[in-house]
Amino acid sequence: MLYKKHIFICTNQRPEGARMSCGESHGLALVAAFKKHIKDKNLNAEIRAQKAGCLEACEAGPSIVIYPEGVFYGNVQVTDVEEIVSEHLENDRVVERLVLDFNKLPWYAKLNK
Template sequence: MPRLPTDPALYFDAHFFVCTNRRPDGHPRGSCAGSGSEKLRDYAKARAKELGIRGLRVNGAACLDRCELGPTMVIYPEGIWYHARTAEDIDEILITHLQGGGRVERLMLQPDQKSL
């Protein structure tokens, strides 16, 4: 949905939501927290600050409903979904997408994707 001329100014330029939902061990869908997403969220917060990325809010999110692909994350306003497993993956997303305005295609999730 496009912004309207009467909308207030944005408070943040981008939101980086990292799913931190935890399901019981052995759940058939898995869980992002069970795959290490809480550490990735914490790393993303600290690293974004180190990189000096302004106008960004890194948040933990409850279930983003893509558990099988976890850890999952989504960046708004673009609505680009990513799968990341390592600090290096997070660095690449922060530097390429959020600093450089590009995309990390190897980590992107497609809307109809059901598995990695």
Template sequence: MPKPQKHVFVCVQNRPPGHPRPSCSQKRCIEVAEEFYWHLQERQLFDKVQVTTTGCLGPCSEGPSVLVYPEGVMYGGIDKADVAAIFDEHLQNDQPVERLQVSKEFWG
């Protein structure tokens, strides 16, 4: 497997009902992860982009959270419709999507 140019981590953290912290699973993160995998396959970018589901990335209240390396760009409040923009602008054209990034309060 070639080393990917970009590595996308999609939080799929789940917490039990009543837990004091929210989780990305309460905010439809599985749909977001599936959309990333769909775009990866549709665009045939397997040699350039790797997508990995992961546990908590930190800013739970801002979820679903997505982290892109090597830049270390954290996106928050992502929904299925945002995934195409992340692929188009960031993953394929190296321009992080400013409007989707979490505030410096959470990641910066």
């Protein structure tokens, strides 16, 4: 495995008038913040952050997912990045307050009725 952890940050941009999208809610700013914090902590050889298309969590966006754990975070703000890097990426502790609850997403709730 090339990286110990891989972060995908939704930067999907939908047309005006469509349902919300993470790109509109500063997805690219999150990518830049993650890359900066990872580099500042000299973690860039083992952790990769990159933009991604839709993660199907628009209503909880901006959203990210961290692998190999497969932990989804929702409503992630630039001010949350330092905590995610420190807690999850460096210390393997999930930031519970940001964990995305798929049961609260309309499309997922319909699937599981």
